[in-house]
Amino acid sequence: MPILQLYGWNEHFMRHFETNTSQDLEAARVLSIQGFKHLLITETGNLDAQLAGALINSCEPEAYPKAGDWVLVKRYDEEGIIIGTLPRINELSRKAPGTQSTRQVLAANIDAAFIVQGLDQNYNAMRLQRYLQQVVQCNISPIVILNKADLVPDAERYRQAVQELGYNCPVVLTSALDEAQQKEWSSQYLVPRHTYILLGSSGVGKSTLLNNLLGYRLQEEGATSSANNKGKHTTTARHLVLLPNGSMIIDSPGMREFGVTEESEGKGIHHPLIDELAQQCRFGDCTHQHEPGCAVIAAVHHGTLPEPVYRSYLKLLREQYHFKTSEADRRRNEKQFSKIARQVGKHRKDSKY
Ligand SMILES: Nc1nc2c(ncn2[C@@H]2O[C@H](COP(=O)(O)OP(=O)(O)OP(=O)(O)O)[C@@H](O)[C@H]2O)c(=O)[nH]1
Numbered sequence: 001m002p003i004l005q006l007y008g009w010n011e012h013f014m015r016h017f018e019t020n021t022s023q024d025l026e027a028a029r030v031l032s033i034q035g036f037k038h039l040l041i042t043e044t045g046n047l048d049a050q051l052a053g054a055l056i057n058s059c060e061p062e063a064y065p066k067a068g069d070w071v072l073v074k075r076y077d078e079e080g081i082i083i084g085t086l087p088r089i090n091e092l093s094r095k096a097p098g099t100q101s102t103r104q105v106l107a108a109n110i111d112a113a114f115i116v117q118g119l120d121q122n123y124n125a126m127r128l129q130r131y132l133q134q135v136v137q138c139n140i141s142p143i144v145i146l147n148k149a150d151l152v153p154d155a156e157r158y159r160q161a162v163q164e165l166g167y168n169c170p171v172v173l174t175s176a177l178d179e180a181q182q183k184e185w186s187s188q189y190l191v192p193r194h195t196y197i198l199l200g201s202s203g204v205g206k207s208t209l210l211n212n213l214l215g216y217r218l219q220e221e222g223a224t225s226s227a228n229n230k231g232k233h234t235t236t237a238r239h240l241v242l243l244p245n246g247s248m249i250i251d252s253p254g255m256r257e258f259g260v261t262e263e264s265e266g267k268g269i270h271h272p273l274i275d276e277l278a279q280q281c282r283f284g285d286c287t288h289q290h291e292p293g294c295a296v297i298a299a300v301h302h303g304t305l306p307e308p309v310y311r312s313y314l315k316l317l318r319e320q321y322h323f324k325t326s327e328a329d330r331r332r333n334e335k336q337f338s339k340i341a342r343q344v345g346k347h348r349k350d351s352k353y
């Protein structure tokens with residue numbers, strides 16, 4: 001099978017690529033990014049590439065190529081220049097860490113996200129719901145992995161707790177240290193030519209899981225560029241790797257925060273249980289917070305909607321509202337700043353200094 005097809009090349013990208021064939025460009029997928037250097041996979045193997053200046057100037061940072069993106073590349077000697085990105089099927093974003101409300105795209109063209117939580121006191125229902133919410137609103141299917149099951153006597157209880165959150169997603173209970181267990185769940189959930197991402201706080205066991213799926217240690221052998229043999233990258237960057245069964249996985253090490261953004265304007269926070277109940281609310285635009293005839297509040301009172309699920313829903317709504325308003329402020333400020341900068345520039349030109 002052609003290399004690019006092994007990496008998930010499909011009709012969608014082919015259609016968009018064909019409109020560019022006249023320019024002597026190749027299609028490639030971004031495996032990893034380190035500073036300015038992008039490691040790509042092309043039909044003839046790995047290639048190091050940089051972004052074209054025109055691409056840097058013409059788009060916002062969130063549109064710059066990310067791990068998993070399909071790009072158009074032009075070869076110059078041993079290096080490539082990335083001219084553009086093919087339209088994404090989806091993109092996984094988060095609120096960038098820190099107080100500023102900026103959206104950060106982590107990876108693109110993802111079929112499903114493994115949200116990993118460790119059962120060694122790392123399990124946190126609120127954090128898990130934040131991940132679930134964000135992944136779902138990015139149009140990516142979530143699969144929850146409860147790792148370090150060997151460290152708790154009643155691991156099954158956690159699986160039930162996740163199921164009660166109502167996201168209807170698969171929940172895998174495992175111990176990354178046990179290779180046989182990895183084989184079991186991965187053969188069920190990892191489909192060849194599909195792309196997955198591993199998400200979760202630092203230390204939950206993402207690298208251990210990935211190394212066991214790969215059968216070797218990624219840090220030592222996985223992240224090298226065979227194109228120029230410039231040695232080994234021991235990197236903390238996101239890296240897309242091909243697994244022995246033909247599926248791909250992007251590791252995202254060292255993740256500390258994962259805040260919600262607003263992915264489609266006005267769409268709000270969606271929760272399967274709450275969406276279903278909302279159909280019976282008296283008012284079509286019910287916010288489920290104080291309105292009479294609210295079926296969601298009634299369900300909390302009757303105990304049919306778990307109160308923690310409702311509380312998390314309200315918390316995520318608030319977080320999203322905060323993201324939305326401060327992002328709007330930031331954009332307004334940036335707009336005002338560029339207006340002032342333009343006026344200063346014009347004034348300089350007019351006064352010739
Ligand atoms: N007991 C036990 N320990 C585990 C398990 N999975 C991982 N660990 C240990 O937990 C520690 C952290 O694991 P990592 O795989 O480095 O965690 P990570 O999620 O990749 O962390 P970052 O790279 O910082 O994002 C290591 O010491 C692992 O050996 C498990 O299932 N059970």
Ligand SMILES: [Zn+2]
Pocket residue numbers: 278281282286287288289291293294295296297
């Ligand atoms: Zn309501």
